[in-house]
Amino acid sequence: MDPAFVTRYALWADTSVSALRAADHLLLALATELALPEGTFACTHLLRGDRPRVALSFTLPSEPLLRTAEERLTAQGYEVTPGLPDEVGRVVVYPGADSLNGTVTVGELLTRSAIDRVTVLGTSGQPPAGQTLVTHGHVRPQWQGDELVLAAMPAIGGTLVPFEVPDPTPCCADH
Structure with a gap:
């Protein structure tokens, strides 16, 4: 931007x-x-x-x-x-946020929205464009310099999910 x-x-x-x-x-x-x-x-x-x-x-x-x-x-x-x-x-x-529901590929996410880059926790570099991302309708990127960056993490079946989940479990919820 x-x-x-x-x-x-x-x-x-x-x-x-x-x-x-x-x-x-x-x-x-x-x-x-x-x-x-x-x-x-x-x-x-x-x-x-x-x-x-x-x-x-x-x-x-x-x-x-x-x-x-x-x-x-x-x-x-x-x-x-x-x-x-x-x-x-x-x-x-942000532009394209409404189009990021369900499962999309990293390439689709970057094409459909204003997000510039995806990072995956614990890895270096960007994931491949064909990598699937399950959004749960909750995609919250952050500004890093002039780039809009989505942090993701590995999930079941080789997919990715956004690092931030829509309904996080509060710390010590079961105590």
């Missing part, structure tokens, strides 16, 4: 949400309310400090869309700041 695009047409909203799943739901609801067009990126960002929480960022394809989003978010009571809170957003809304 062109860094000028990110800097010029980005804003972020502070929230009181502290869990990623709740932040995803809020982000998707706001994306629907704002009627975000194709070409929009919407991310979650973990804010640390005295009040840990999840911020939401939006990178839009034009200045008028940015101003409209800023006005609507401010009207809803969000504190809105230009730019991004950090450089490593976890991307929830």
